[in-house]
Amino acid sequence: MGGSLVAGYPHRLGGHCGSGALRDLLEWAGLSYGSDPLGEGFVFGVGGALSFSYLRGPGLGTPFYLVGRGSSLTEQLCGRLGIEHELRATDDPDEGWAWVRNELDAGRPALCWAEMAELPYLRVKMRMSRHDIVVIGYDDDAGTVMVVDNDRPEPQTISRANLARARSARGFPMPTRHTCFRLGFPKSLPDLRAVAGSACADAVRGMTAPAPALGDGVVSAAGVDGVTAFVADLDRWFAEFDGPELEKALFTLRVFVEKAGTGGGLFRRLQGEFLADLAGQIPDPVVRAARDVYQQIAATWSAVAAAGLGDSPAPDRLAAVRHIAAALPALEREGVEKLAEAAEGLAP
Secondary structure: OOEEEOOOOOOOOOOOHHHHHHHHHHHHOOOOOOOOOOOHHHHHHHHOOEEEEEEEOOOOOOOOEEEEEOOOHHHHHHHHHOOEEEEEOOOOHHHHHHHHHHHHHOOOOEEEEEOHHHOOOOOOOOOOOOEEEEEEEEEOOOOEEEEEOOOOOOOEEEEHHHHHHHOOOOOOOOOOOOOEEEEEOOOOOOOHHHHHHHHHHHHHHHOOOOOOOOOOOOEEEEHHHHHHHHHHHHHHHHHHOOOHHHHHHHHHHHHHHHHOOOOOOOOHHHHHHHHHHHHHHOOOHHHHHHHHHHHHHHHHHHHHHHHOOOOOOHHHHHHHHHHHHOOHHHHHHHHHHHHHHHHHHHOO
């Protein structure tokens, strides 16, 4: 029996679980591009994971899915910053716990996936199996672990059994399989211009990737073309969602844009923060131009989400959503163009 704790682990509230966790880990490792710790938006942007995906069809468990980031933020950020990383997954709970325990015993925090609905301190019904948490300690005598989560200002103590359930869930978007990362941090970060240029190029690729074909009856859209398809599909909501279902769809729209760990504005606010921080260190006009566009894109997505709320009839609110959203395709396309210019201008 025993225990371990990563003492003095830094933590601040965040808007996105992955970016918040990685920001804390970089601060713990003493890595930054200045005297201050890196911001959450900067970390998101360096991950180069900006994207867009929209799904609507039967069997989803929700009226639709709307996602503004790709799935490889951690791997892309680590590769770009020279962080050694190994993703580990297993269906054996003892092996999965041993990986975490070994990291803690070595004095290192453990970045893990968890099903958010199984974390008792969150008290949420929405299920999402790739919620990032950092485990910083355990107590064998009490049967507890200490977890750091972007959504809580202080570390949370939960039972080992709760952690095991969260790490063995089989829900959306995939089984958690006790997944964790073994990370090895460098002594310093690589050249900022090269890192930022590569990150912008990855974001362009994420926003120009094609949508998967998912069969009849499913609307599947991705990237800048997907934004156009999403806005067009809003017209079909009048027929597809009737009465309470339309209310649910409008509520879900706000959740996916503002509340579901997106940092606000469907991750576009975080992208804008990255570009703003970057412009403060590299006063390049192409970076400032990209910053300005993404700040506008984020504000427009937030306005779309807000238009779905209120006391007026749901069809009237949907009409307002559609009116504001009409500006998104051109804005998102301009954003990708500005990111491409930044990637080229920052390249060595």
